Amino acid sequence: MxxxxxxxxxxxxxxxxxxxxxxxxxxxxxxxxxxxxxxxxxxxxxxxxxxxxxxxxxxxxxxxxxxxxxxxxxxxxxxxxxxxxxxxxxxxxxKYGDIFSAFISSLMVGLSNTKIAELNVILTAVMDKCKTLTTGMFDNMDKSSILFIYDLIMKYYTILDISDERFDGIIKILKTKMKIDDVIILNPTISDLFDDNNIQVIEHEKKTYYIPIWHTELYFDMNEQRELIVKCIPKLPEYIYIDELNNIHIDVRTRVENLFNQPTCAFTIVMYDNISIDIPICDMEFKTHQTITLHKRGIPMINTENVYDISERMDIIVNLEIIL
The missing domain is CATH 1.10.287 (Helix Hairpins)
Structure with a gap:
C-alpha cells in the first residue's frame, strides 16, 4: 500500500x-x-x-x-x-432521544422548572415523527418560549432528527405565531450582508422601520405596552457560519492541485453567487489543515450604541483542508 x-x-x-x-x-x-x-x-x-x-x-x-x-x-x-x-x-x-434531552437541558440552564417543562413538552412533540403539529399547541406559550424554540430549530437543524417537510411545517407554524406576537424574521443572504445598502425597510402596523440586517436581534418600541422584535437569521451555505461577534467562518476542502490551477496566484472561495474572496497562494502553508484569517474584511461589527454604524468590520476566518 x-x-x-x-x-x-x-x-x-x-x-x-x-x-x-x-x-x-x-x-x-x-x-x-x-x-x-x-x-x-x-x-x-x-x-x-x-x-x-x-x-x-x-x-x-x-x-x-x-x-x-x-x-x-x-x-x-x-x-x-x-x-x-x-x-x-x-x-x-x-439512544438519540436521551442524548438530545441532555443537550437541550444544557441550553436551558437558568430557566425556571415550569418553563423547562413547558419547552420539553413542545420539543418532544416536534421530535415525535408521528405527532401532528398544530398552531394550537403554542397558544399558551409566551413570546420568549416561542423564540427559544424557533432559534433552537433554526440553529441546530442539521443535527436534529427531523425531516425537511417537518422542519418546514414547524417553522411555518412558529412564524405564524410570532407574526401575531409582533415578531418579524428576516433571512438575509451573504450578499445582502455585504451590500453597501444593507438596511432593510419594513412596514408594520402602518409604521416604517429601518433594519440593519447584520444585527441578530433588534427591539423597537411600538407603544407603552408593546414592542416589535426583529430577528435576522441569515440564509447560509452549510460550509459557512457566523459567530456571535459577527466573524464569518468558512470550512473549505480542496485538492492540492486545485491551488496550482488558478488563473491568478490566488485561491478563490465562492461565498455566494456574486460574493467571493481571494486568498494569495503565498499566504498558505504546505500542510493539510490550517486557519487563515482575513482581518476586517467581513460584515459590519455589531455596535449596540449606534446600530447603523458600519465603520468597523469583522474578520473572515477560513478553515482550510488541503487534500494531498
Missing part, C-alpha cells in the same frame, strides 16, 4: 472512531448521518460553554461526516434506509 492510500485509510479509520461506527463494515448514508447527529449533539460547543476544546472536537466530528459521505452521489431516502439502522448493532447502544 502506497503512502497516500495509507493516509486515506487512517483518515477513514479516525473518522469512523469519532462517529462511533464499526470499522470493518460498509455503512449506508443513513447510518453515517444517524451517528453524526449523535456525535454532534454530544460534542456541540454550546453544550460545553464554547470552550476551545469542544469547538475543536465539534469541528473534527463535522470533518469526519464530510469525509465519510463524500463518496455518496445520491443521499439515500431515510425511509428506504431506516431498516439498515435496525440491522446495525451499534444503533442499539445509542
Amino acid at each position: 502506497d503512502t497516500e492510500s495509507l493516509k486515506i485509510k487512517n483518515k477513514i479509520k479516525t473518522a469512523k472512531q469519532l462517529l462511533g461506527l464499526t470499522q470493518n463494515k460498509k455503512h449506508t448514508f443513513y447510518e453515517i448521518k444517524k451517528h453524526y447527529r449523535i456525535a454532534a449533539l454530544k460534542n456541540h460547543p454550546d453544550k460545553h460553554f464554547n470552550s476551545d476544546e469542544s469547538t475543536a472536537k465539534f469541528k473534527e466530528v463535522n470533518e469526519a461526516y464530510v469525509l465519510l459521505t463524500s463518496d455518496f452521489e445520491n443521499k439515500y431516502d431515510e425511509e428506504e434506509t431506516a431498516q439498515d439502522c435496525k440491522e446495525d448493532d451499534n444503533c442499539n447502544k445509542y
Whole structure:
C-alpha cells in the first residue's frame, strides 16, 4: 500500500472512531448521518460553554461526516434506509432521544422548572415523527418560549432528527405565531450582508422601520405596552457560519492541485453567487489543515450604541483542508 492510500485509510479509520461506527463494515448514508447527529449533539460547543476544546472536537466530528459521505452521489431516502439502522448493532447502544434531552437541558440552564417543562413538552412533540403539529399547541406559550424554540430549530437543524417537510411545517407554524406576537424574521443572504445598502425597510402596523440586517436581534418600541422584535437569521451555505461577534467562518476542502490551477496566484472561495474572496497562494502553508484569517474584511461589527454604524468590520476566518 502506497503512502497516500495509507493516509486515506487512517483518515477513514479516525473518522469512523469519532462517529462511533464499526470499522470493518460498509455503512449506508443513513447510518453515517444517524451517528453524526449523535456525535454532534454530544460534542456541540454550546453544550460545553464554547470552550476551545469542544469547538475543536465539534469541528473534527463535522470533518469526519464530510469525509465519510463524500463518496455518496445520491443521499439515500431515510425511509428506504431506516431498516439498515435496525440491522446495525451499534444503533442499539445509542439512544438519540436521551442524548438530545441532555443537550437541550444544557441550553436551558437558568430557566425556571415550569418553563423547562413547558419547552420539553413542545420539543418532544416536534421530535415525535408521528405527532401532528398544530398552531394550537403554542397558544399558551409566551413570546420568549416561542423564540427559544424557533432559534433552537433554526440553529441546530442539521443535527436534529427531523425531516425537511417537518422542519418546514414547524417553522411555518412558529412564524405564524410570532407574526401575531409582533415578531418579524428576516433571512438575509451573504450578499445582502455585504451590500453597501444593507438596511432593510419594513412596514408594520402602518409604521416604517429601518433594519440593519447584520444585527441578530433588534427591539423597537411600538407603544407603552408593546414592542416589535426583529430577528435576522441569515440564509447560509452549510460550509459557512457566523459567530456571535459577527466573524464569518468558512470550512473549505480542496485538492492540492486545485491551488496550482488558478488563473491568478490566488485561491478563490465562492461565498455566494456574486460574493467571493481571494486568498494569495503565498499566504498558505504546505500542510493539510490550517486557519487563515482575513482581518476586517467581513460584515459590519455589531455596535449596540449606534446600530447603523458600519465603520468597523469583522474578520473572515477560513478553515482550510488541503487534500494531498
